[in-house]
Amino acid sequence: MQSNTENIAEFRHISIDYPLKKYTIRAVTDVTFELKRGKITALVGESGSGKTTLASSLIRCISEPGRVAEGEIVFYGKEEDGIREIRADALSDKEMRKFRWNKVSMVFQAAQSALNPVMTVRQQFFETLDAHDSKLTKEQKEEKCRGLLEYVKLDADRVLASYPHELSGGMKQRVMIAFSLLLDPELIILDEPTTALDVITQNYIFNLLKEINRERGISMLLMTHDISVVAKFADYMGVMYGGRLMEYGTVAEVFKNREHPYTAGLIGATPSIIGDISSMHPIEGSPPDLMNLPKGCIFSPRCPKCCDLCLTAEPPTREFADGSKGKCYFFKEADHADAADAN
Amino acid sequence: MQTQQMQTESAAPLMRLENINMVFKKPGSLFTDRNIHVLKDVSLDISEGEIVALVGESGCGKTTLGKIITGLYRPTSGDVYFEGERVSGTFDKKLSSYNQVQFIQQDSYAALNPVRTIYQSLYAPIKTHNRKWSKKQIDGRIEELMGLIGLQPSAQFLTKYPHQLSGGQRQRILMARAISLEPKLIVADEPVSMIDVSLRLSLLNLMKELNEKLNMSFVYISHDLSTTRYIARNGRVAVMYLGEIVEVGNIGDVIAKPRHPYTRALIQAVPIPDPEYKGNDELPLRSMQLGSLENRGDGCAFYERCLYSCEKCRGKIGFVKTDTADVLCCNLENVPRDPVYDKK
């Protein structure tokens, strides 16, 4: 349907299990979606929705003891002779080490703990460079780090010589962003990059990320629980709930149509500083318990539109002509007719 | 600073903070201590039944102010009045009325003793303050509280330990514990920041309900203007920056027409959950560098970052009363007046 060059990565029917002592928890269930090259794709979901697990599977960073149980992950990497297909889930550990950071890097939620507290920023940057590409001379390495730190608008002299605790939260997160750019990756995974930061710093970091996305053409996968951030910064979005991808499409369409009741609920439950607040209401009920999922659609106990069908069979993921997906019986085909394909 | 107090001269407010200063000493070099000036000349009135929001970035002193209001901290200088009576700290046994201020903390897991059941955590404070009550009376009170916060049937929750409840349920328990002593004022420090989005509104609704039903005043501390606007709909907001209140007024007015240069930047930075508002990318700020809290002078704390700073900003500055708010700024005539967010 789509040419491969349009996507940078594809998740195909991915399921991820956490085998525990007595039972196994399926954190991600049968998720299929793609990341568009050069775009910012956001995965929205609450805690336990499986968004971090799903994204970490791309670089095999799923927290223990999780493992990909089913499905395949394909990455389309740029090589000198064109685009090459890489099966990210089938790489050997050695190949994965090369793949990680060279092709896909990650900015973690807690920048404070992602940096080693007893090493200066310079040492950590050099160490990573050495681990992946030992051919650079010391001057080249220094130049590269400086360039990146200045690119994220930090005072390179000061920051390179600092230990993590000497930097503020916003600065640390910018160091992490520079760090993720170190080996010129094609895709950056951003796991709640601004959760601990205040709005002004958050705005600043996202403007910076947007700039990186535009100027360097680096694709991004943003995981967040905050749909306001998605509305402001992302191009595509997927909504996760209980380990399932409930809806996927362009940000503009998803917000306009509000077709999936969960998405609609999330938007309706997020207060804003403008507009009417008296009509807002929370989503009733509580998030799903992965060990004890309801029959049928997993959102059905909280869904205002729930009907008999929803209680008996889980709705399949429907794909529409415009490339969007929805896991609900109530999606209208007509809303998703691609303008070009319509006739 | 006098301006704020003028309005409520007639009836004493529930709580009045007057020129609160908070200085933490940190060991510096060999002979000098570093003085960290966390709060500087903060004055604020809280009336009965009112919701006052304290908003600002991390490190602006809003939590410290909250702890002073609850009596956990004693201010370095300045006075705290509760119902017109001067109080100074919780451990002052004489001032038992001060018990009427309760606290809801941010991290609901840390706020409950992990090895005690919910029942034990709720029972102890009620027993302490109602020595004469029988177990039956207290059980009845707990039952009543559980109904109020919407955790029914209560038996299902009371026997559990904190880690067996969800974040939203724990936060409700914290609210039950806070209202169990029938306080007149509750300080809520970021009560929903660790709660899932879909559950936030119901907690905020619960707080609004308690505010209306029981006429309890709330001090809502948050860095999130959106939830603040939701809960404090008709209340006031005090915007804090580096330990000072820079703008205080009705929340609707302040958000619609922010006047202090910092408030303007803050409001512009808030993302709108609607892709049609892309907003202005560049914030009206000169730099991202937060000022220092150490050994502060008289001048404006926002001076270095302000686009509209002038010579006067270096000296002592006072509040200016505008038609919407009290603003701590000396050059207000040069700050734009237009709303940050226009209609689409």
Place this chain on the structure above:
Amino acid sequence: MEQENKQGRRSEILSEIARIASDVGASVLRGLKKVFSNGKTITGFAILMFFVLVAIFGPLIFPYDASTDMANTYLMPSLEHPFGTDWLGRDVFRQVIAGTGSVLAIAFYSAIFTVVIGTVLGIVSGYLGGWVDRIIMAITNIFLSIPSFPIYLLLAAIVTINTPLSLAVIISIWSWAGLCRSVRVQIMSLKERDFIQICAVMHMSKAHIIFKELMPNVFSYIAINFVMAMRNAIMASVGIMLVGLAAYDPTNWGAIINAARTRGLMNVKNIYILMYPLVCIIIFQIATLVLANGLDETLNPRLKVL
């Protein structure tokens, strides 16, 4: 009128005590149930219990006869003498059984002293802070900085040790300090936690904060330390016995080892004799370690697995 008031107050206090007691009882029962769901705990506890039973009933079933029997020295193990006999023809099996009680008594007393002193001082120091803390810490540091074993020897040489209790006192004098320090640190960090801070806002009494909020949180740590203190006490007591400084009880395992050692280890038969108490000590130590690990797994929330 006043009388009545007093009476009312008394009955109130009594009912409060009864309530606390039933509270404590229920939580102890719940705790025990939880504790004994762990295999390691059961194993360790069972072995320790076995030693306790041996100490109580062993001497009744196999009374030890200290008289010498020169005709039957160095007998190899047989049905009559399961561990053989020593150089004076005494039954080694019965010696080991007779010594169990003294070993356990020393371990138990010493663990109690250590834990009580260490915990009380640690909590007081950590919770009150200020000059109380400084004084207690100064004392603790003195005890920590002087090596314990030479002091045991010195003390044992000065004081006549003739009961398990006196030996236990000497051992615990030098072993509470470490526990005190770590309890203090735990209390200090607990004190800053939100759920203790809120107690101040709610005007809860100091007694409530210490006994009902702080104590339950360090209880598991104390339980584990109790077991570990028993282990250390056995080490120390055997050491003291081994150098012959508390020779009041010739059947104590340490004393048996010492006696066999002084007889000369060139004689392999003395090594045989020495092996039996040594193996008992090793089994006892392993049991305490297994028990402590088991307790750690069930009680320490950080190690809790799903």
